[in-house]
Amino acid sequence: MIDHVFSDAIGALRDSLESARLERQNAEESFYTDLLTGSTIWRASYSLPGEGIPPRIHCDLALEWSTLSQTSYRQWCQEGELIDPVEILVGMVLRFQRLAEQPDPQLFVDNLPLEYPKLENSFFERSGPTMETIYETDDKNKVNDLEWAIEISYEGSYEINSKILEDSSELDIHFSQLGIWVSSSLVTLGDLSFKFY
16 A cells, blocks of 8 residues: 555645646656565656657656655554654656757756755755767668767655644645746756757
């Protein structure tokens, strides 16, 4: 059975992204449990309207409900007291793909939002940019088409206190900030003069 606070967090983030007029890429959404670690993970991808399939620029998001947090949550449900922290790990990746020319990573970094995403008591860390070179081969096994992708990720941990466990409606308030941040980030990056296929 899914712990309800995690499914409420997923719903709150979905509402936030869709309120910001972003489009969910249905084929990219997944919900699964890692059999080795026991963590439950939700992943989805959102883009600006009209970006096409696959979208040229989008944001991949992930929420992870670790076994440690699941145990702490069950303990709170049984005993009514929060002893160990309950948290949801949050990951976001801003990604350009289908690029016709090698992108300038400095231009990409210079146009990222100055402020990191905000999620109540969370602190996000940003990675350096990652660039991919994607080669296509024709039916004669010749490499002839080439495209690039560039991305940068943000990771944070959202701690859930006993007040939120008692009233999960606060999740809507907290996660609403993420939808606005993702939408404005995609709009700003979308104005860059990268060439696409």
